[in-house]
Amino acid sequence: MILHELISYDVLRVIWWLLLGILLVGFAVTDGFDLGAMALLRATAKIDVERRVVINTVGPIWEGNQVWLILGGGAIFAAWPQLYAVSFSGFYLAMFAILVALILRPVAFKFRSKREEASWRNKWDWVLCVSGIVPALLFGVAVGNVLLGVPFRFSDDLRIYYDGTFFGLLQPFALLCGLVSLAMMVMHGASWLVFKTDGEVAARAARFGAMAAMLASVLFALAGVWIAMGINGYEITSAINKVGPSNPLAKTAAVAQGAWMANFKATPVLWLLPLLGVVLPWISALGMRSRREWLALLSSGLAIVCIILTVGAAMFPMILPSSVDPRFSLTVWDSSSSHTTLFIMLVCVMIFLPLILAYTSWVYSVLRGKVDPMAIIKGETHSY
Template sequence: MILHELISYDVLRLIWWLILGVLLIGFAVSDGFDLGVGTLLPFVAKTDIERRVVINTIGPVWEGNQVWLILGGGAIFAAWPPLYAVSFSGFYLAMFAILFALILRPVGFKFRSKRDSAQWRNRWDWVLFIGGFVPSLIFGVAVGNVLQGVPFRFDSDLKIFYEGTFFGLLNPFALLCGLLSVAMLVMHGSSWLVVKTSGEIAERARRFGAMASLATLVLFALGGIWLWAGIEGYRITSAISAGAPSNPLNKEVVQEPGAWLTNYAAHPWMLIAPIVGLVGAAMAFVGFNGRRELTVFAASKLSIFGIISTVGLSMFPFILPSSIEPKASLTVWDASSSHLTLFIMLVVTVIFLPLILAYTAWVYKVLWGKVEEKAITDEDSHAY
């Protein structure tokens, strides 16, 4: 038996769907608080030294956290080529805006304190705000559009045609998802600041975090109601072979109201995901008001896990529906790389992902503790 046949094609596809989910959640949980802190920077810190303290809570870790985004993009490119082709071409301007905002972040860190000018530093603080807010918003808007379906189709040779516009992405439901994403990551950033700072900064972070967690709770619930009442989901009506070669056109798909909720009726255990999203946000709200530092950080991560898992479980097996040609929708069973490619990538992942996790855990252990003003103002400090 050939080695890669030890794991069947359909199982490998399912494993890579799970891995993609893990990478996206990993990015939201790790780099998510970096984005949230950037969004909060002009509001949670008033003086120059306070803003330097806030920046230095994420300064040593943001680069490592951003690796999860790179891993997610790499996984999409290698494991789901049609998904990569459609999303990175159809969402080109949105992706460019995200990358531009993310590029601003290291530039802001490096240049902010190069001049002893209040006006100069204030401008860079708003640059860092853009670097946090814009990706947070656009990531949510993208998810909102995915849930509604993206306007793409294939010809008979599987050549991809995208027929949408950038401003078409800015529809009401997608904007609600964008606001949910911002609220969720501001909640997470606030929880990080509560853990890593003290005094006035931590108190302001608690206030912003309480508001953000409440907004997360309300927006997530509202999004679920909207998805149930006003958004058409997608359902496969023909037989589909989970182990056949990838060809998105070998199926029939219909759009119908409430289709994104059918998985919960068929598999009630999936309801754990939205419940965890709501309970995590509620626990974070209670934790912010009760000044429970580690509890609120754990609750924030729990809410992120539940919210992102809800999207994946609601859509399964779809990974990118088509709004103009439903049968062209990409699913777990017909949009992956070959059997051998998925197997080789899985072997590489099994080897290197634990190393990344171990290194990340070690870094956080070394850097654990609160960032104090004294450490920032010390003459021998290497702080930003």
């Protein structure tokens, strides 16, 4: 027996769908508090030393956190090539805006303290603030467009064509999803600042974070009601060959009212995901206001996990529906790489993912504790 046949093709496809979700969740939970903390920079820190404290809560770890984004992009490229082709070409301008923001963030980290002038540092503070807001907002807008359907199509030879525009992405429901994403990232960033700082910075972070948490809960619930009442979903209407070759044109699909609710009706235990997505932000807000730091940070992180998993559970087995013709939609069963490729990649993941997790855990352990403003003022530590 060939080694890769130890795991069947359909099981490998589901495993890689789950791994893609894990990588996206890993990025949202780790780099999410980076983005949220920087989005709150000017609101939580009023003087220079306070802003340096906020920056130094994420400065030493942001690079490691962004590894999850790189891994996610690599997984899409290797495991779901058609998804990569559509998303990275169709969302090109949005991706470009996100990358510009993510590139400017480390530049601001490095250059902000090169000069003492207040105006110089103030400009870089604004760059850091915007670099936190833009990716958090646009990632949510992208998810909203995925739920609505993306205007792409295939030719008979499987050549991909994208018929949309950048401004076409800014639909009301997609913007609502963007606000959900921004609110939950701000919540997570605030809980991180409460965890890593003291004094006025922590107090302001708790105040703004509690408001963001409540807003994230309300907006997420509103998005769920909108989906249930007014957003059409996508469903496969033909027989499914789970071990067949990847060819999106080999199936038929349709737009159907309530299709995004079908998995929850078929498997009621899945309702725990959106329920926790609504409840956990309130627990995080309570933790921030009562200065129960671990409760606030853990609840905000789990809220993000549940919100993202809610989307995945609603869409399965759809990955990227087409609003041009449902038949062109990409699913778990017809848009993956080959059986051999998925197996080889799985072996690599089983080797390297534990190493990444172990190294990340070690880094966070070394950098545990709160950022001391006096150590920054006295120059006792290597700080930004």
